Each structure stands twice: as C-alpha cells, then as structure tokens.
Amino acid sequence: MTTRTRFAPSPSGFLHIGGARTALYNWLFARKHGGKFILRVEDTDAARSSSSSLDVILSGLRWLGLDWDEGPGLEPEGTHSPYFQSLRNPIYESYLQKLKDNDLVYDDNSALRFRVPDKDITVRDLICGDVVVNLKKTGSTRWDAETKTEVEANPDIVIRRPDGSFIFHFVNVVDDIEMEITHVIRGEDHLPNTPKHIALYEAFGANLPEFAHIPLNLNEDGSKMSKSDNGALIHEYIENGFLPEAVVNYMALLGWSPGGDREIYLSIDDLIRDFDLKGVHSSNSKFDFNKCKWMNAEHIKALPIKRFHDVSSSFLEQAGIKPGDTRIPASLELARQRAETLMDVPKVVGPIFHDTLAYDEASVTKVTGVSEVKALLLALADHLEKNPSWKADQIKNSIKDAADSTQVKIGVLMLPCRVAATGSMAGADLLPLLELIGQDRVVARIRNFAEKQLI
C-alpha cells in the first residue's frame, strides 16, 4: 500500500511555523517512503475562508519546497478532487447516511449528534504510545471556563450544525478515509480528539490509519506560539532573508533528531533519508530564533555563488544596488562569511555602491578616541592617493607606509580607515573592500571624514 500523508490547514491567512513543521514532517515521511503528500483545505468554517488567505499558505509551502502531489493549485488536482472541504458536501452526506442507517446519529435542536460508544478506545500512537479513553465517561462532564466548574454535558459529538454544515471531526475523518490517508501526522493538540475520530472510523467500518502526534513548538518563555510572536510566521522568514533550506533544517530538528550529533543538513535528500518517526520526541520544544539564524548563516556559507547571487538580488535591489552591476559577484564573496541573513548582505556591501554613508555613532566615537587621528587619516589619504596599483595587497603596503611615516603601528590605522571609508567599525574584510570601493572614492571619503566628522 502506498504511503499517503496530508497537511490540512484552514485558510487562516497565515502559515505558522508550527503548521509548517507539521507539513514538513508529513512531507518528509511521504518522500522517504515513496508515497504521496496531499494538501487539503479545511474551510468548513466559511467565515474564515478566502482565496488570498489560502495563497499565503500555498506560497509558504512552495517557498519551503514542500510540494504536494494532490491538492489545490495542481492541474489536475488529483484523483480525490475536490480538495476543499467546502466543495465536498455530497461526499459528507453519503457518509452521514451510513451513520443514519445504523442509527448512530440523532437530532439535537436541529444539529446532528453522533452516538459515541460506551467503551475504552485505544489510540495506538506511533509517538505517544497507547492512549486509552472512554468517550462516554470523559464526555459526560465539561469544564466551564467562565464559572470554573464542571457541568453536565452530552458526550455524543455534534457532527453537523443546524445550517447543514459539517464539523471538523466528521469531515476530517471522512476525507482521510476517502483520500486513503495511511498516516495521520499532526500536532499533539489533536491527541485528545483522536478517540472521537477512531469511533467514527469504526462506525464507518473503515480501517484506521496510523496516528503520530508530534509535540508542539512553544515560545522561548514556554507560552504557546501565536502569530504575533517573533519568528512565528513563515513569510517573515521570506522577508527577512532566510533561506528555505535553512528554515527546513531548523524546523526538522525542532522535535526530531536523527540520533547522534548531526545538525546541518545542506541536502534535503539527506534529510529525507534520515527522517524517521521514531526520532520524533514526545516532549514540546521551545523555539530558539538565535539558533535558527545561526543555521541560516551556515547555509549561506555553503551556498553556491550562483544561487547566493540569485537569492540576494531582491535584497540588493531594495538597497538600490542594480542587478547588472559588475561589482556584485566580488561583493557577495566578501559578504558571505558575515551574513546571517540575506538582509545583512546589502548592509555589508553597501559602502561599495553608495557614497553617502550613515556613520555609526559608536564607531565614530571610538575613532575620535585615537590620538592625533585627524593627522593620521590625512597622512593615510596621501599615501593611498599615491598608490600605483589599487589591489588589496598593495593597499596594505600603502597603509603600512602611512603607519611608518606617522610612527604608529598599522593596527592603529585600520580602525579609523575602516570607519572613514565604510561608516562603521564592523564590516567585511577591509582590504578587498577598499579595493572594490575604488581608490578615488576611498581617498575622498577619508579626507572628507577627517575634515567634517572629526572636530
């Protein structure tokens, strides 16, 4: 039997990191087993659905590289079309009829309820192990959040609203049966729902899929991640210059481990090969944005220059650096060792392209503290101006000469030179950077800085 997994988001308008990770685990599992990954839109709640909010999810999945074999956006969508729950009502009606035929549903104020069996139901979860629940018992009381008391409740679950629309548990199970899903991999928040789903499977006489409930991702303070939290939304990663492969790498390791020390997966194929539900934890994890950035930097360092160029171009353009500029390739080589995200790239290479520098205050203050700095810089400018060959090693010689003539160590000149020429004490390797900026501009900047910025 072919392995079939699915990701079933509601079109909320956001692709949350937690949802993305759920999608990733389903995708990895399907790819590992040569199976199919199905995307299904759970839009039974009409009020929350719109095409634009779906686009956010689809584009986020595409950006991550999580391609689906059946689902929206495909032509044709697949053999179980449609993949929007709002379009599948006839299917739900026929399944409802099966329940009616067996007297398993009844009317309750125009809503329909499914008779829950009075027996222990065992969820055989691939990650959490066996979980046994009696729905009749646990459902007979309910916690009222407002009064903070237990109240009597009807354990039978509502599967259809008075307006005829179906409820999540029902459609979820029906679709998973119809779409021949073999492995239901989803957040642990669904674990308590699963006995209900199993009761429904049994009522339909359907075979159970395998269940795997993955732990939740929490904020750094242990609270539940919501869309307003730092790093919570996939499109923030897109905008902030993250590489999809780095985000995938980080997400994969947040709740799963291949065992051993391996962390960096530059190749998605390696990740697919190593991925295993057995390595998924049963405890929640906290999201560490810092480590995610570090991982992104690792991936940037390993990027082939061509692709680094491609993924950086939009960030360079935003900073007013034109695509065809011949200085870009050399600039990128300078930037790659320093960039944690692609947003850092224009910051690092900016001084090569722009003459108007925003002098960093702390850097200027530091330079001001160097004794006789103005005279040093003017002497440096003179030596650089006389340089016959504007290459990195020659530039170094000029700086050395300037240091000799002013009787300081070369190290003393480096910082003022850097700040004068680039605006900041932090930046790329200075000599090649100066080479790329060009002799006239470097000299002019140093003189200008000495006259205008230093009092």
Added chain:
RNA sequence: GACCCGUUCGUCUAGCGGUUAGGACACCGCCCUUUCACGGCGGCGACACGGGUUCAAGUCCCGUACGGGUCGCCA
C-alpha cells in the same frame, strides 16, 4: 476541575542499566588575523523531586511537583 501528553546544561538535543553524562546555539576567555569576520582551542553549565526494582538507574516501575494540551454547533 477531569482526562491526556511530557520533564537531561538558559535553549535544541545525544544517551536505550555500568559514560569523567557527549554535541550544537548563546555567553565568557585564548589563538589565528598588524582590520572585520570565518575558523581553531578552552571555560561556564543539566539528568525536577521522593520512593522502589537491581550488584548497578538519566535510562525500568510507582508517586509528587512542575510544564503543556484537550474538554465547542473552531480547526
């Protein structure tokens, strides 16, 4: 409140009854670099607690504490 899941450095984790409890991020220090980084080396730092079982327990069992989840005509 009931039910369910969980608990190894601050964080992500390795560990599958016998380990000086390993790695990574972050942090600190040193080296490399007459610059910024990268890199290298080192430091700090954890088995929630209490009972069992066992010659031996982070590893198995039971409690307690703590964290999370669920208890909808949301998904």
